[in-house]
Amino acid sequence: MANFILPEHYQEVFEALPGTFLLVLPDPDFTIAGVSEEYLRATLRQRDEIIGRPLFEIFPDNPDTPDANSTRNLSRSLQRVIATRQRDVMAVQRYDVRRADGDGFDVRFWSPINAPVLGGDGELLCIAHRVDNVTEYVRLTEEYAKQRSISESLSADKVLMEAEIVERSRDLDKANHRLQLANTELSEYARRARDAATNKDEFLAMLAHELRNPLAAMTSALQLWDIGTPDEARQQRLLAVCRRQVQNLTRLVDDLLEMSRIDRGAVALRRVRLDLRDIVDNAMHAVRELFGRHRLTMSTNIAPADFTTYGDSTRLEQVLANLLANAAKYSDPGGQVTLTLEPVPARPGWARIDVTDRGRGIPAGKLEDIFDVFVQVDPGIDRARGGLGIGLALVRAIVALHGGTVRAESEGLGHGSRFIVELPLASEAAPEDGANDDERHAVQPPRSPTHAAKVLVVEDNPDARDMLFSLLSAFGHSVTTAEDGIEGLQKLLDMQPDIAIIDIGLPAIDGFELARRARASVGRKTRLVALTGYASPAVQSAALEAGFDMHVAKPCTPEKLASILAL
Ligand code: ADP
DSSP: OOOOSOGGGHHHHHHHSSSOEEEEOSSTTOBEEEEOHHHHHHHTOOHHHHTTSBHHHHSOOOTTOTTOOHHHHHHHHHHHHHHHOSOEEOOOEEOOEEOTTSSSEEOOEEEEEEEEEEOTTSOEEEEEEEEEEOHHHHHHHHHHHHHHHHHHHHHHHHHHHHHHHHHHHHHHHHHHHHHHHHHHHHHHHHHHHHHHHHHHHHHHHHHHHHHHHHHHHHHHHHHHHHHSOOOHHHHHHHHHHHHHHHHHHHHHHHHHHHHHHHHTTOOOOOOEEEEHHHHHHHHHHHTHHHHHHTTOEEEEEEOSSOOEEEEOHHHHHHHHHHHHHHHHHTSOTTOEEEEEEEEOTTSTTEEEEEEEEOSSOOOGGGTTGGGSTTOOSSHHHHHHTTOOSOHHHHHHHHHHHTTOEEEEEESSTTSOEEEEEEEESSSOOOOOOOOOOOOOOOOOOOOSOOSOOEEEEEOSOHHHHHHHHHHHHHTTOEEEEESSHHHHHHHHHHHOOSEEEEESSOSSSOHHHHHHHHHHHHTTSSEEEEEESOOOHHHHHHHHHHTOSEEEESSOOHHHHHHHHHO
16 A cells, blocks of 8 residues: 655644644653644643643643642543553543633633554554543533523422412412402491481481471460460360370380380390289270270280280380280271280290281281381371381380290281280290380461461361361361361362362371362362471472372461461
């Protein structure tokens, strides 16, 4: 085979090889015998400053890295090559390169391989040391490892965060649910507060009216007294009116105080051992006068049994008196009321008191509601009978304080009512004192004499009727009165008065109906004046629609009455 390169050029060939080569002698100093251009470039050295010099004197370890062991590793590898005459591949070494200006080292990583160069007779001429600069690779690997550990810890964090998010969203769900419940509760409170505010407003309007009625009756009585000295009999009647109205006012105020005490839970029962028969007797006594006035008869059925219990006698009497007063108020004159006291057959140890009337009755939809405060079957009419809608609420509260129950039964309007109280016997229960109600009145007198007119007064309240009669007569008018709607209509048709003053809340047919029928029969000959305790726009327009010429709210002052008659 031909020799293409002359032996004398081998040095140039070696130095120009595209690799990082060094030749070291196998002597104790590992003297540098040759170096490739690329090695010089990689290590920033000049050939003449390193040729013939000890390897580790030229390339020492970086003194700034005390744990550096590259020179030791290289020395051991070279020793192995000398010993074995075999090539020795070293692990990657950190072998920092001194900077050209001699000021410090640059970090470098190398992958070295040492191979023996043998002579023709097998002797070791030198050791060829070749390195690959793997600094970039090592950096990338380190960077990658770093990134990986970051991303691993990130993904571990992610898992934890996900778990936490799930947990938090569960908590959030629960909180939302609680919030929803709280919101619903709040809306319910708001609704109840609004209802309560409306009830209170209605109640205040009603209360003002109820207080005004007895006051109006008394004012009228006093004014009548003023007009001319009344004779003895008249004085007695006027005093009786005032006495009754004072009683009405007192009962009204007592009811209000009682209700407010029960509402605040400020009721203490004075319980004693008592006989329910005595309670029945006392309650009947309390309403005797009222029953007399309404021309009602009362019958009682008291079973022959032991009705001993523990209770507050004043309050239990109040319960029965309220029920009896209602029976009277909502019955037509001449009606009958029955009171029964008997053991409850299906409930040993309990007594039942039953108050039954044959009066107006209660529609099915109202049987339960009437036990709420201010609820009335027909507020316009019922209030005219002298009620605030408090009585039954008091009854139920007091009975409940005694551990008992009360309920109403009725076949409907026109079929009478039955109130049933059940109380435990000789055991527990009871509240305080109280009152009931019967009737309230309104009257207003005219004064300055006008031309004598034929006047019809339709008013079921005796005091109010009497006052109007007296005042109108005192001014020279010819006055006729009627007690209920039917009688009023009859008289209106018979006498065809100049003016008819008609109350709205009347028994039999109410004032609206009376006006409608009267208009249909007598046309506009008679002037119709509606007289009511309610001056609301709705009532006014209902009155005009029914055929009234005008609507006057009670109390109608004498001046107002005079001006109505002067028209
Ligand atoms: P009031 O003072 O208006 O009578 P209550 O609370 O005693 O108030 O009664 C509430 C309503 O129940 C009354 O306004 C009336 O409409 C109805 N009521 C009570 N008792 C009777 C009855 N015996 N017959 C018919 N309706 C009655």
